Amino acid sequence: MGVNPVVHSGDPEINAAGHPGVLTTSLRKVLNWSRKASLWYMTFGIACCAIEMMATGASRYDFDRFGMIFRASPRQSDLMIVSGTVNEKLAERIVNLYDQMAEPRYVIAMGACATNGGPYHGLYNVVNGVHEIIPVDVYVPGCPPRPEALLHGVLQLHEKILNEGLPVRA
Amino acid sequence: MATTSPPAQAPDVRVVPDEQDRSSSHLYVSMGPQHPSTHGVLRLKARIDGERIVDVDPDIGYLHRCFEKHSEQLTYPQIVPYTDRCDYLAAINNELTFALAVEKLLGLEVPPRAQYLRVITMELQRIASHLIAFGTFAMDLGATTAFLYCWRERESIINLLEEISGARMLFHYVRIGGVRNDVTDDWLRRVRAFVDDFISDKLPQYHRLITGNRLFVRRTKGIAVLTPEDAIAWGASGPVLRGSGVARDLRKVEPYCGIEKYDFNVPVGENGDVFDRYMVRMLEMEESAKIIKQALEGIEAGDVMAPLPRRWKVEGETYVRTEGPKGEVGCYLVGDGSDKPYRLHWRAPSFVHLQLIPVISKGLLIADLVAVIGSLDPVFGEVDR
Amino acid sequence: MADEEKELQSQEAPAEGSRGEHGEKQRPARRTRTPKKEEAPGPHDTLEDLPGELARAVERIRAGLPGVEVRGRRDHWLEIRTEPSRWVEVATFLRDDPELRFDYLALLTGIDRLDDGFEVVVHLNALTSNLRLILRTQVPREEPVCPTLTGVWPGANWHEREAYDLLGIRFEGHPDLRRILLKEDWVGHPLRKDYIDRRPPRKIQVKADWERRA
Ligand code: SF4
Numbered sequence: 083m084g085v086n087p088v089v090h091s092g093d094p095e096i097n098a099a100g101h102p103g104v105l106t107t108s109l110r111k112v113l114n115w116s117r118k119a120s121l122w123y124m125t126f127g128i129a130c131c132a133i134e135m136m137a138t139g140a141s142r143y144d145f146d147r148f149g150m151i152f153r154a155s156p157r158q159s160d161l162m163i164v165s166g167t168v169n170e171k172l173a174e175r176i177v178n179l180y181d182q183m184a185e186p187r188y189v190i191a192m193g194a195c196a197t198n199g200g201p202y203h204g205l206y207n208v209v210n211g212v213h214e215i216i217p218v219d220v221y222v223p224g225c226p227p228r229p230e231a232l233l234h235g236v237l238q239l240h241e242k243i244l245n246e247g248l249p250v251r252a
Numbered sequence: 253m254a255t256t257s258p259p260a261q262a263p264d265v266r267v268v269p270d271e272q273d274r275s276s277s278h279l280y281v282s283m284g285p286q287h288p289s290t291h292g293v294l295r296l297k298a299r300i301d302g303e304r305i306v307d308v309d310p311d312i313g314y315l316h317r318c319f320e321k322h323s324e325q326l327t328y329p330q331i332v333p334y335t336d337r338c339d340y341l342a343a344i345n346n347e348l349t350f351a352l353a354v355e356k357l358l359g360l361e362v363p364p365r366a367q368y369l370r371v372i373t374m375e376l377q378r379i380a381s382h383l384i385a386f387g388t389f390a391m392d393l394g395a396t397t398a399f400l401y402c403w404r405e406r407e408s409i410i411n412l413l414e415e416i417s418g419a420r421m422l423f424h425y426v427r428i429g430g431v432r433n434d435v436t437d438d439w440l441r442r443v444r445a446f447v448d449d450f451i452s453d454k455l456p457q458y459h460r461l462i463t464g465n466r467l468f469v470r471r472t473k474g475i476a477v478l479t480p481e482d483a484i485a486w487g488a489s490g491p492v493l494r495g496s497g498v499a500r501d502l503r504k505v506e507p508y509c510g511i512e513k514y515d516f517n518v519p520v521g522e523n524g525d526v527f528d529r530y531m532v533r534m535l536e537m538e539e540s541a542k543i544i545k546q547a548l549e550g551i552e553a554g555d556v557m558a559p560l561p562r563r564w565k566v567e568g569e570t571y572v573r574t575e576g577p578k579g580e581v582g583c584y585l586v587g588d589g590s591d592k593p594y595r596l597h598w599r600a601p602s603f604v605h606l607q608l609i610p611v612i613s614k615g616l617l618i619a620d621l622v623a624v625i626g627s628l629d630p631v632f633g634e635v636d637r
Numbered sequence: 638m639a640d641e642e643k644e645l646q647s648q649e650a651p652a653e654g655s656r657g658e659h660g661e662k663q664r665p666a667r668r669t670r671t672p673k674k675e676e677a678p679g680p681h682d683t684l685e686d687l688p689g690e691l692a693r694a695v696e697r698i699r700a701g702l703p704g705v706e707v708r709g710r711r712d713h714w715l716e717i718r719t720e721p722s723r724w725v726e727v728a729t730f731l732r733d734d735p736e737l738r739f740d741y742l743a744l745l746t747g748i749d750r751l752d753d754g755f756e757v758v759v760h761l762n763a764l765t766s767n768l769r770l771i772l773r774t775q776v777p778r779e780e781p782v783c784p785t786l787t788g789v790w791p792g793a794n795w796h797e798r799e800a801y802d803l804l805g806i807r808f809e810g811h812p813d814l815r816r817i818l819l820k821e822d823w824v825g826h827p828l829r830k831d832y833i834d835r836r837p838p839r840k841i842q843v844k845a846d847w848e849r850r851a
Contacts, residue, residue: 125288129315129633130340132292133384133421140403154288170836171820172293172314175285201334205318206827206834207819226421313818320803321827356712484764487742487792498764505767568682570712571760571771573743582744584760599744607795636818 110248117160117186118243120149121236124159126179129166131193131226138229148236156182161239163232164218167195167202168209180216188243190235191218194225201225278306281618285314291388291625292632296609303617308610312603315636323596328354328564329428331596335583336422338598339634341384344370344377344413345576346634347426352508353572353583354428358561362509365554366430370509371547372443373413373425375540379450380409381577382533382540389530389626390462393471398462405454408446415439430557444548447541455537463534472527476612476624479524486611487604490579491532492628496524502575513550514543526627533629564591571599578602578629600634683708691715694768697736702727715770721783724774728789731761731770739763739770745786745796747804749830754778755806759786759793776806785811803828 123145127135139145139152153159156179168176180187191212194200199210212218219242222235284295293314299307319338323331335350336343348370355362362370387402410420416433417425425432462468478488483496493500501518503511519535521528566587573582579601588594605628613624687695687709694715698707705727706718719727731739741762748756759772776783785808786793797808798817805826808814816823825832 124286126286128293129317130337130422133340137403137407137420141400142403142407152288156286167315167317169314169316170823171316172285175314179286201337202317202322205322206832206836207316207318228420313816313820316818318827321832484740485791487790500764571714571744580743582760584744584746584758586748595748597744597746603795603799604792607792 110246111244113248114244114246118240121161121188121239121243122151122153122159123161123163124156124179124183125152125154126156126162127165128168128172129195131165131195134226134229135163135165135192135232138232143229143233145236148233148240150236156180157184159183160186161188161190163190163192164196164212165192167200168212168215169207170209171207173209173215176212177215186246188219188239189216190220190222190232190239192222192232192235193227194223197221197223277301283621284311288392291630292635294606294625294630294632294635296621296625298618298621300618303619305613305616305618305621308613308621310606310609312606312632312635315632317633317637319598319637320596323593325592327591328566328593331593332427333422333424335598336424337633338600338637339381339576339578339581339602339631340422341631342377342381342577343422343424344373344426345381345574345581347424348374348509349572349574349576349581349583350585351426351428352574353570353585354566356570356572357566357568357585357587358428358564360429360558360560362430362558363555364510364552365434366556366558367509368547368551369431369435369556370426371511371514372544372551373416373423373431374509375544375547376409376413376443378540378577379537380406382537383409385533385577385626385629386458386462386530389623389629390468392622392626393468395462395465395468398458401454401458401461405450412439412443412446427557429560430555432556434556440548440551443544447544447548451538451541455534458534463531469527471620471623472530472627473525474523475526475620476616476627477523477525478608478612482608482611483524486608488579488608489601489604490575490577491529491536492579492601492605492608494518495521495529495532495627497521502573502580506573508572508574511543514546516540516542526623529627565589566591566593573599576601578631578634579605581634598634598637600637602628602630602632602635606630606635682711688713690766690768694737697734698731701730701734713769715768716773717770718773721774721776724784725786725789727772728759728786731772732789737763737768738765739768740790742786742790742792742796745793745800747800747806747828749804749828750775751830752778755781755804757783757800757806781806782809783807784809787811802826805829 137143162180162183164176180189189212191197195202196212199208202208203210209215220235220239222231224231278299278301281298281300282295283298285293295311295314297309297311298305319334323334326334332347332350335346338346383402383406387399390398413423413425414420416435416439417423478492478496480496480498483493483498497520499518499520504518516539519532519539521532567589569586571582571584573580580599581601582599584597584599585593586595608628609624613621616624691709691713695707695709698705698717705723708716710716717727731737739761741764743760743762745757745759748758750756754775754777757774757776761770761772774783783806785797787797788810794813795817797811798814800806801808801814802816802818803826815821824835
């Protein structure tokens with residue numbers, strides 16, 4: 083375990099032993115922390131927003147700072163960034179990809195289109211928001227959202243992951 | 253509206269299953285729509301024999317966003333932002349095509365300063381689009397560094413364009429009748445500085461990094477040859493057509509925005525292989541830079557918007573095309589005298605180019621398919637519209 | 638609907654609702670009235686005195702294809718209107734004639750003309766001489782069948798598939814006529830003017846892991 087594993091200190095569970103050199107924490111925190119710090123996202127660009135997603139991953143905005151590396155396969159990725167308009171033909175594929183991802187899995191709806199159809203809301207072939215087919219964790223508004231907005235969305239997701247409970251067996 | 257026709261739901265639906273002949277030794281590989289190197293949501297149904305491709309069937313439509321139907325319900329100025337979302341890597345070229353079409357039907361004269369600004373932004377956009385084509389193409393072949401480099405320059409262009417339009421990618425800068433905002437002299441100076449730096453410093457870096465790379469050359473030279481006859485018969489345009497040695501550039505053939513005043517060359521390839529198509533794009537960036545420099549020298553003061561009509565009465569039909577970064581971007585516009593088009597058809601170069609995949613990739617190795625897609629540089633916003 | 642407001646209003650009528658006005662703020666310099674454009678001919682109108690090479694091309698077409706309508710337009714596009722039965726014949730002539738050589742098909746599309754059926758429009762280009770030509774035909778709405786041009790220009794393939802998909806025009810003899818943009822089991826052809834979207838409502842999928850997460 084590295085230094086300072088849980089950033090959110092002040093929690094009574096942490097450092098209860100008070101012994102120097104020994105760090106006690108709860109399993110929940112460690113799990114969530116490690117999950118948060120290595121969110122691998124799937125390379126799945128759909129439309130215009132995908133270019134901004136690429137920009138976020140490229141040299142200037144640099145996703146790698148958050149431990150985010152793109153993976154080509156849904157089976158290795160934790161996060162799906164739905165970056166673009168989802169239409170009827172693509173909808174099945176997205177459900178397919180989502181089902182292939184291992185749990186825990188997270189979804190960011192990037193852009194107006196993935197949020198509710200955006201500029202194409204209500205047209206004959208358009209799914210009005212990706213939440214109609216898969217559950218969404220964070221919505222990032224914008225058409226396209228600036229890379230800063232996407233980064234903010236990712237930070238929100240980090241927050242959410244840190245506050246998750248332990249998975250319960252069904 | 254007089255409708256006496258039968259209901260639209262005519263029962264002529266044909267469901268074609270994915271044909272799989274299980275008796276042969278061929279293997280069927282479905283590539284995409286989620287694939288890191290298909291440049292979007294393309295699906296290729298490839299039939300392979302060992303490692304060799306026997307046949308490919310591109311399956312598109314995963315990004316069909318009803319643009320043509322939707323534009324029948326929008327007024328002309330409202331359509332402009334939707335044209336951005338067709339070829340989202342080259343928004344300015346699309347806006348320009350649509351604006352030119354409407355201006356032609358309305359008989360609008362665009363002020364000279366706006367013409368210069370259109371040329372400058374259009375060519376900046378071409379460089380930006382070719383940079384992405386270069387970066388993603390190199391990344392598909394395994395050179396991730398080029399991808400990071402090309403974004404560095406693209407961000408500089410985006411910064412420049414963001415300053416005058418307010419958007420980072422879908423600029424909505426060229427409007428019907430002119431351009432949205434005037435620019436400052438300082439902006440023009442910075443464009444000049446960027447172009448000089450790009451040509452003298454950045455482009456040679458790319459050539460050093462990729463063009464001379466032995467692995468890159470081995471993977472691209474002689475691969476997927478497109479003969480000039482095939483290119484013409486299949487309706488290829490832009491760098492794909494010129495890579496096959498046909499020197500057709502709509503900026504020369506049907507000049508617009510006063511581009512006939514500029515002095516630039518049309519680079520053409522010799523063999524029509526993947527390498528030539530790549531090389532044409534790289535050389536075109538130099539020509540674009542040349543055009544920008546000339547425009548910066550010639551630009552004059554004045555208005556940037558023509559007076560627009562109070563009521564939009566667009567009548568008649570026209571087909572206007574421009575040379576986009578991907579090829580011939582065409583707008584077929586039919587107006588019925590109201591403020592909304594009766595029919596709008598978008599001629600997307602990538603749509604036409606994707607037809608070529610089965611033509612040029614027979615007999616290649618399956619790994620070369622990625623190079624073929626990269627060399628055609630499709631953008632799915634405009635393939636599916 | 639796109640074509641509801643078809644009543645013609647005079648150009649300089651005061652725009653009360655200012656419907657169709659350009660939606661951005663007007664600058665003072667731009668507050669000029671639009672000049673009357675009633676007399677100005679559009680780019681699509683017929684041009685009588687064609688420049689030399691266009692006139693020669695028109696002659697050539699008239700000689701080679703007796704009975705088809707051909708005219709030159711103000712924007713220097715030639716325009717041919719023909720019957721579906723002569724569609725392929727005309728196209729083959731245009732491609733093969735040594736003086737015309739329309740070897741480049743720029744686009745093929747269809748227009749829904751309501752009671753007049755569907756119009757199929759082809760834009761052609763001769764790369765050597767840069768002659769430009771529009772080829773049109775009309776097919777009835779009840780039986781929208783048109784011969785295919787894939788034998789003449791192979792590039793017509795996907796254009797025809799798209800016209801079939803979105804407008805329902807069937808191209809006879811097409812090697813592979815199936816839907817291209819929409820799902821294969823889609824019902825109807827959306828670009829028709831009387832298309833009604835009758836998608837079944839989608840059941841919202843609630844995933845088990847949705848609840849499992851605290
Ligand atoms: S939200 Fe805007 S930028 Fe993003 S995919 Fe939709 S149209 Fe494109």
